Amino acid sequence: MEKPIIQLENIQRDFIVGSETVHALRGVTFSIFPGEFVTIMGTSGSGKSTLLNTLGCLDTPSDGEYYLDGYSVRQMGKNERARLRNNKIGFVFQSYNLLPKTNALENVELPLMYNPNVSAKFRKEKALQALNAVGLADRVYHKSNQMSGGQQQRVAIARALVNDPVLILADEATGNLDTRTSVEILVLFQKLHQAGRTIIFVTHNPEIATYSSRNIVLKDGRIIEDKYNQHIESAQKALDLLPVMND
């Protein structure tokens, strides 16, 4: 059997706020294999973001083991985790988080700037490729403030793709977008999925779960549901059905 990309064993995360301890994650165990498109759902405060941050090596669990691509993240130092984020993970945020006053190309190049093994020429090539993949070949030199929300999010996705990560993490990546743009972004994620990428997508929207291959539901820091989706809907079809808006 194939080796899992992510293996979580009884992950716990406690936050100490004043004299109280908030148990954001109370023992989460699951594995994710290459090529899966997993949505994570749950009510607000159920621990989705905390889980995703842990998966993205941005946060360290209070207890439990986390293996990413076979490496134990728990034992790693700050710098090693930074390198892991740089090499293996692509993060897409709800609020895009692009660099202000910076054009699309430079934004996408950013992760490769922190990789000493990448030459300037290769970096630009990869960034252009990634922008092409998200359909922004004609917006390369547009500054972040000169683009729509949907375009900015696509730049953010290109940025998450540019380092060929083994794992793409998205935290409510469509949360700030209108329905049509959301579906467009999902078309993009489905394409990436079809191209063999592993994606974890946190969302509030149950509809999005119909486009993924697996859906995990959290409640109070525990998994209450973990189902594989046998009938993955096509986001492209949904997009075609949406009425075209005239502006």
Add this chain to the structure above:
Amino acid sequence: MNFTNLFKIALRALGNNKFRGFLTMLGIIIGVASVITMLAIGQGSKKSIQSEISEMGSNMIMIHPGNMERGGVRQEASSMQTLKLTDYQSIVNKASYISACSPSVNSSGQFIYGANNFPSTMNGISEDYMEIRKISVKDGEMFTEQDILSSAKVCLVGKTVTDNLFPDGENPIGKVIRFNKIPFKIIGTLVPKGYNSMGQDQDNLVLAPYTTVQKRVLAITYIQSIYASAITEAMTEKATEEITEILRSNHKLKETDEDDFSIRSQEELSSMLTSTTDMMTILLACIAGISLLVGGIGIMNIMYVSVTERTREIGLRMSVGARGIDILSQFLIEAILISITGGLIGVVIGIGSSFFVNAVLSWPVYIQPYSVILSFAVCTITGIFFGWYPAKKASELDPIDAIRYE
């Protein structure tokens, strides 16, 4: 993480905030420019005093009667008569570190030619005096050894005296002028030297053989001072010691007696006068240095605000793989770039304004290369020093906290 990339990142970040960067730089620019200008003014006046003094004579040693070291206490007349001609002769005969020596006796009074008269000083000297004081004869001739022996009534006149006694441009050579009712024949004129930095007219003088002034004008047997030239500047001190020895033995002073004469060298005079300008230079540099410090604090201030303002950006950079050290380097490079650029502009403006001061106020300025290098180094260090703390703060941010920062 390679340096080129960090440099690019820092450069882009600065490019995004050009105006703020410029404002931050302004402190450094003003600081460096004022340090350079102030030092240039200080050094300039020192230089001009030094050259003024070296114009006074060549490795000059001045010997006066009495002991000038007794503070400001006025000395008895007898102590002012301790220098004799024999002292002069002993120095000429025995001293080995000097190249020229002349006695000096002065008398002030009116010089009269026809209907014109002019107050000046008659300086009784020997031929060596010309070399010691760097005076040269313009027209005519210097008096001779024979003139000294015979106390000849001859003199050489400076330009100011000539101009006043011969306002119509007559040739003064061969003319007879009167001083103290004594007729003096003008045998030469002196090359003009102009005013010195203390505003004294160096051409208002008349030179005559010392014997003439001593016997015919003043009727004294002592001399008022002795001037000598050390062979080289380095020998000045040795020459001074030697002369002290000669004079002490001449005056039969006991071991415990104080000198009854005083010796000053040109070197001493120079360091005495320049110590004031040195002090002024230090003072000016300190004030300018403080403005550089304020500029540095400006950098820290702006960097600190900028770190807070860019917390999300820092979080994002960390989330895509920047390590603490990368963030630290980025902010440090930004701070250094600001201070170096500011420093460079400051150097240019500093040099420019030094020349401006020179041109407009006609103050002497002198830009020493070390002052440029110094202020530049100081501002780079300022950048590192004041950029360090905010940069360190930035690098220690927690990635999630930073990216969630509102």
